[in-house]
Amino acid sequence: MNWEAIYHIDDVPYAFPVRPDAVKVRIRAKRGDVRKANVLHSDRYVAYRNEMPQELELVASTASHDYFEGVIVTETKRIRYVFQLEDGEGNSVWFGELGASPNRDMAGVFNIPYVSPSEVHELPEWVYDAVVYQIFPDRFRNGDESNDPPGTEPWTPDASPSAQSYYGGDLAGITEKLPYLQELGINLLYLTPVFVSPSTHKYDTTDYLAIDPHFGDIGQLKALVDEAHMRGIRVMLDAVFNHSGNQFFAFRDVVEKGEASRYKEWFFAERFPVVESPVPNYVTFGNAIATMPKLNTANEELKQYLLDVAAYWIRETGIDGWRLDVANEVDRTFWRDFRRAVKSEKPDALIVGEIMHHSGPWLRGDQFDGVMNYMLRTAMVDFFAKTSIGVREFSGRLSMIRMMYTDAANAAMFNLIGSHDTERFMTMCERHGFGWGEEKAVKEKMMLAVFFQMIYPGIPQIYYGDEVGMRGGEDPECRRPMLWQEEQQDGELLAFYRKVIALRRQYAALRRGKVRVWLEEESLGVLGIVRDDGTQRVAALINNSPLEAVVSAGSPFGSGPSGFILDAMSGVRYPHEGRLQLSLPPYGCALLCEE
Ligand code: ARE
Ligand code: CA
Missing domain, CATH: 2.60.40.10 (Immunoglobulins)
Incomplete structure (x- = not known):
């Protein structure tokens, strides 16, 4: 040993x-x-x-x-x-x-x-049942043309947006499309920032206490949240507290009054007077992005201001939680107080940080519930889209990521295959897929990844438009306006999304069950995963290879109550006597359940 x-x-x-x-x-x-x-x-x-x-x-x-x-x-x-x-x-x-x-x-x-x-890191019960849909509000649906920004571009989903493009999407549009989202099966919405800001992405906040007029107003946010709640859909907003925008009143005050400003401690001025160009002499988000001055979240006065903001939107509109931008660069004492403030306003609110790497320090139960699971995304990209790793390596990475965190944190992860900050998954499959341009295989790889999201612990996250086959490279290409014309949508993919989301909602074991690896068939490219919540057991099989795979293995169902096991994906029943033998098509999957 x-x-x-x-x-x-x-x-x-x-x-x-x-x-x-x-x-x-x-x-x-x-x-x-x-x-x-x-x-x-x-x-x-x-x-x-x-x-x-x-x-x-x-x-x-x-x-x-x-x-x-x-x-x-x-x-x-x-x-x-x-x-x-x-x-x-x-x-x-x-x-x-x-x-x-x-x-x-x-x-x-x-x-x-x-x-x-x-x-004890307590999670709201609803989190286990959540499937989240991410919306970039300017690009989802234009529900009110009267609020469109000047220079709004035509809603052409194959256009190439620039970093400054506006398409006129708004809160009214999201409300209008709630029936679509309900039919898709999601029950949680995450909107990237909606507060007043001069940019199209709104990560440079001018006013934390008002909705950007191009998106609507507080009444329209309330209407969206109410209507969503009636349909069983919760709503989370984006808290951009690492930095403000340079038009934020407190930053303007510092620029104008310099050292005399009562807000000078809210930022990190290197010297006074503060200048924004040619190079900002204050700390910013990223590398000298003058429009995004970094906030000093350790400052008590600013902290109280931002905690009030967080509580205000919960109290006034009934939102169900916050996604935290650049969460790992913000003071941790701030986040502990933030958690107390948010949970005392709404005990079952959800807090999910945006961290692209190991997130242990924030996931001890005292700060966030989960994070956007970019480490898992990387593993999914490598396994499904690039096929640069095999079954064993993929399975090992899944284990490694799970073992970094508590059960609660693992259950509250936003398990994403892409976001407004990444290349779209379908595009990655295409780019790394097949020299011989196999459209079908590209889509099947994407479907496998989506199936995996639905059978794995954590909250499956869908980035708007992925479900209808939207393509796009990195920001801003991944932010095209949503494809609504049915004849252009990939109906087969959309039907697949609806089906696997429904299966997750049907089988409690997929949401609350413990997870165990059942099969690692390296040479076949087959991964088998069992979920078991103590009363129900289901087994998922994934064939990540271009060849049909004949799987013959000891059954994960023991001796079984009946003679048959159902594959809920295909509807096929297999005889069951302690051993299972079945064949999976290329890039096929199965969800086996006892009957
Ligand atoms: C704009 C342009 C880009 C350009 C960039 C550089 O659109 O094309 O490359 O400027 O100047 C927001 C907007 C972006 C905008 C950016 C700056 O959405 O469109 O980019 O502001 O104005 C790191 C952080 C992570 C952060 C990413 C972007 O750790 O928190 O960088 N993500 C959040 C949001 C973004 C948002 C901001 C932060 C700023 O989700 O949408 O950007 O509020 C590796 C590193 C990561 C790094 C990642 C970058 O993985 O390890 O730490 O993430 O690369 O992709
Ligand atoms: Ca509009």
Whole structure:
């Protein structure tokens, strides 16, 4: 056994409360090393050696490591525990706070002195059932031509927008299309910024307390939220608190009054007077983007101002949460206070940060619920669109990402294949797909990725237009106006989206079930994933290869209650006697369910 690979700490993500009386523990070992993993635990104040060993389950594997997990239930909320690992050759090792040792006492013990209820990362129940649709408001639907900005361009979905183009989309348009979204099956909307701003994307806020007149007004936002709620759809807005726009009143004040401005501490002026050109002498978002002065969110006065903004929109319009822009560059104390402010205004509000990389520090339950899962997107792009990694590597990356976070954080991720900041997924499939221009295979790869989104833990995210086959490279190409003409939409793709979203809503195991890898058929390109919520078990099969795959494997359904297993994708029934044999078409998938 490789002792050096064994790892656990008594902290997130290796130990975290899942209920006030239960803590999940995880331990890592070298892949394939450990045949049996146990945790021995008791109350901290009872005499040693009275513990019962509790066996842990192998829950995830990367190329190099296996991860074992178990839930310790505690009546007293005070836990003392130590791990004991066994390999296949009868060797055993103890692992405690002093490290690994063949001698139990030399390994020491881990302690969870007290599980405070406030440490449990509680998610609103609805989050488990959510499927989110992202809208870039200027480009979704023009519902009111009277508010169009000057120079509004014609709504041509194959046009090439510039960074400054306006297309006239607005809140009225979104409200008008709620029936379409309801029929699609989504139940959460995320709108990129809607507050007053001089740009088309509105990430440079002029007024945090007013809707941009080109999008509508607060009455129209209220109407949108009310109508959405009536249709079972929640609404989240974009909080751009890392920076403001340079037209924001406080920044104008600093530019005008310099050091005498009472808002000078709200920003990071390098010297006074503050100048915006030729090079800004203050900190901005990104690299010297003068129109986006960075906000000093550690400043108490500014903090209160922004927390009031967050509460105001919840209170006045009933929105259900916030997506946080450039979330990893904002003061973390600010985010902790933000969470308190938002949840005290609306206890079941959802908070999702925008972070493109490892997000552990923000996902301990004290700041965000989840993040936009760009790490998962990269894995999906590599596996489905580029085929630059195989089944094992993909599966390993999924495991790695899950093992970075708590169960709650994993459930609240926005699992996206693309956004307003990335090339569209279909375009990536095309670009990396087939020299021989196989239109069909390109679409099938896209469908596989969407199927995967729907069977995986976390909130599947759909970027407007992906569902009808819109194409587009990086910003601004990925922000074309929505394709509404039915004859131009990809009806087959849209039908597929509706079908797999409906399946996610039909099978509770896909939303709340634990996730286990069932099959990693590297040579076939087949991945099998099981979801199980304790009452229902479903198994998803994905054939990420241009060839038909004949899968013959031990069934994940045990002996099974009936003689048949249903593939909910095709409607085909397979005989079931402990073994499953079925064939998947090229880039095909199956969702197997007990009947
Ligand atoms: C505009 C132009 C672009 C141009 C850019 C540079 O449209 O074509 O390249 O200017 O000057 C908003 C607008 C953008 C606009 C930008 C600046 O939507 O259209 O770009 O403002 O005016 C990092 C951050 C991440 C951030 C991305 C963009 O970590 O938070 O950069 N995303 C948010 C929003 C954006 C928004 C802003 C922030 C600013 O979602 O839409 O942009 O409010 C790697 C790095 C990431 C990096 C990423 C960039 O993955 O690791 O950290 O993300 O690249 O894609
Ligand atoms: Ca309009």
